[in-house]
Amino acid sequence: MSFQIRKFYYGDIPEDKAGGAIVSKQTANDWPLWEIFIRSKQGLDHKHVGSLHAADAQMAIENARDVYTRRMEGVSIWAVESKHIHASNPDEATSLYEPANDKIYRYPTFYDLPDEVGHM
Amino acid sequence: MSVLINQEELFQDRVDNEIKIEPRDWMPDAYRKTLVRQISQHAHSEIVGMLPEGNWISRAPSLKRKAILLAKVQDEAGHGLYLYSAAETLGTSREQMINDLHSGKAKYSSIFNYPTLTWADIGAIGWLVDGAAILNQVMLCRTSYGPYARAMVRICKEESFHQRQGFDILLTLSRGTPAQKEMCQDAINRWWWPSMMMFGPRDSESTNSDQSMKWKIKRKSNDELRQNFVDMCAEQVKVLGMTLPDADLKWNEAEGKYDFGEIDWDEFWNVVKGNGPCNKQRLDARRKAWEEGEWVREAASAFAKKQQQKQKQDKAA
Ligand SMILES: [Fe+2]
Ligand SMILES: [Fe+2]
Numbered sequence: 125m126s127f128q129i130r131k132f133y134y135g136d137i138p139e140d141k142a143g144g145a146i147v148s149k150q151t152a153n154d155w156p157l158w159e160i161f162i163r164s165k166q167g168l169d170h171k172h173v174g175s176l177h178a179a180d181a182q183m184a185i186e187n188a189r190d191v192y193t194r195r196m197e198g199v200s201i202w203a204v205e206s207k208h209i210h211a212s213n214p215d216e217a218t219s220l221y222e223p224a225n226d227k228i229y230r231y232p233t234f235y236d237l238p239d240e241v242g243h244m
Numbered sequence: 245m246s247v248l249i250n251q252e253e254l255f256q257d258r259v260d261n262e263i264k265i266e267p268r269d270w271m272p273d274a275y276r277k278t279l280v281r282q283i284s285q286h287a288h289s290e291i292v293g294m295l296p297e298g299n300w301i302s303r304a305p306s307l308k309r310k311a312i313l314l315a316k317v318q319d320e321a322g323h324g325l326y327l328y329s330a331a332e333t334l335g336t337s338r339e340q341m342i343n344d345l346h347s348g349k350a351k352y353s354s355i356f357n358y359p360t361l362t363w364a365d366i367g368a369i370g371w372l373v374d375g376a377a378i379l380n381q382v383m384l385c386r387t388s389y390g391p392y393a394r395a396m397v398r399i400c401k402e403e404s405f406h407q408r409q410g411f412d413i414l415l416t417l418s419r420g421t422p423a424q425k426e427m428c429q430d431a432i433n434r435w436w437w438p439s440m441m442m443f444g445p446r447d448s449e450s451t452n453s454d455q456s457m458k459w460k461i462k463r464k465s466n467d468e469l470r471q472n473f474v475d476m477c478a479e480q481v482k483v484l485g486m487t488l489p490d491a492d493l494k495w496n497e498a499e500g501k502y503d504f505g506e507i508d509w510d511e512f513w514n515v516v517k518g519n520g521p522c523n524k525q526r527l528d529a530r531r532k533a534w535e536e537g538e539w540v541r542e543a544a545s546a547f548a549k550k551q552q553q554k555q556k557q558d559k560a561a
Binding site: 153154155157173174175176177179180183190191194195211213214215 | 266268269270315318319322325326329330332333337338339391394395398402541544545547548551552
């Protein structure tokens with residue numbers, strides 16, 4: 125029996141830290157999984173909306189149209205095969221973002237200026 | 245060992261503080277299992293739920309009604325897909341879930357094991373079945389697991405059209421000929437109790453509820469949601485000039501809610517166990533669709549492989 129994770133958790137997950145059972149699967153007949161990003165209108169960023177299975181990129185985009193834009197929710201679709209997405213580790217979040225923690229001088233409110241300066 | 249206890253406490257602390265749990269976060273084994281079971285059941289319900297309605301697409305009374313019903317059924321397919329994706333973030337696979345549905349291991353909502361006998365049933369399903377589902381789903385928009393909550397938000401945006409189109413069908417019938425009125429009341433009579441059962445066993449009987457509430461997977465109990473449903477429908481049915489088939493239904497002035505009669509729990513458990521009027525038919529239809537789609541899945545995979553090879557060759561050349 126071969127053990128594998130079929131969904132890549134937007135990156136990869138250490139098995140020992142998964143907090144529970146990783147489903148074991150013998151077969152791998154599912155089409156690859158794709159993450160879908162949609163630009164809802166011109167001028168806005170693409171945003172992650174969910175995932176779907178498709179045999180190839182073109183099918184992923186066509187399926188994304190049917191699944192995620194039935195009500196004009198998008199003007200542009202990105203499809204990225206899930207296995208290509210690398211993610212930071214949530215367990216390391218504290219140390220990863222720590223350097224930004226003590227730099228309050230990066231915020232405009234850190235500077236106390238006289239009222240005469242007006243809006244700045 | 246102490247590390248593990250710490251993790252669980254940390255987890256519960258996040259849940260208590262309304263911090264959503266995301267796929268890569270640590271979570272208790274049982275939380276993951278509960279979610280996989282609940283979300284996949286929910287997904288299966290959306291997919292199987294297309295069958296009773298699909299039965300009437302070719303028999304809709306007008307082109308307008310047909311187009312609306314098609315759009316509604318297509319939405320349900322979408323809901324199934326959003327939910328399967330959410331479940332997959334927990335480490336299960338689509339194939340596994342489909343297998344569990346087809347083998348009978350996984351459940352779906354029993355409501356879809358009842359037949360759609362007349363056009364009015366399509367109205368009753370939209371009003372009552374989607375109406376009951378919405379109450380559950382609105383609650384789940386605030387569920388503690390991020391991907392599930394996000395799928396629910398998307399679904400809820402689409403559901404209100406479902407309920408309104410159903411009510412619109414019944415409203416039209418309720419203003420029609422005596423035969424149409426009768427058809428309308430008959431559909432309500434047949435769908436009312438099965439819809440009430442959608443909320444599941446009474447709180448005193450339901451084993452999973454407490455832990456689910458603690459983990460904030462669920463936010464309202466079965467009985468609470470069922471009460472909300474009764475209070476909503478008892479008022480709306482007046483607009484139709486129809487009645488709900490419950491002799492005990494009565495406004496309780498003191499408590500500010502409707503009192504209502506007892507569900508036939510024998511019927512409830514019987515349908516859950518697979519002995520409903522259409523259980524076999526529904527599963528057969530799903531298995532048939534899966535088997536007959538086999539060659540399409542294979543052909544698409546073969547085509548994708550070929551394209552990949554071609555691309556590699558082109559690059560090498
Ligand atoms: Fe739905
Ligand atoms: Fe619906």
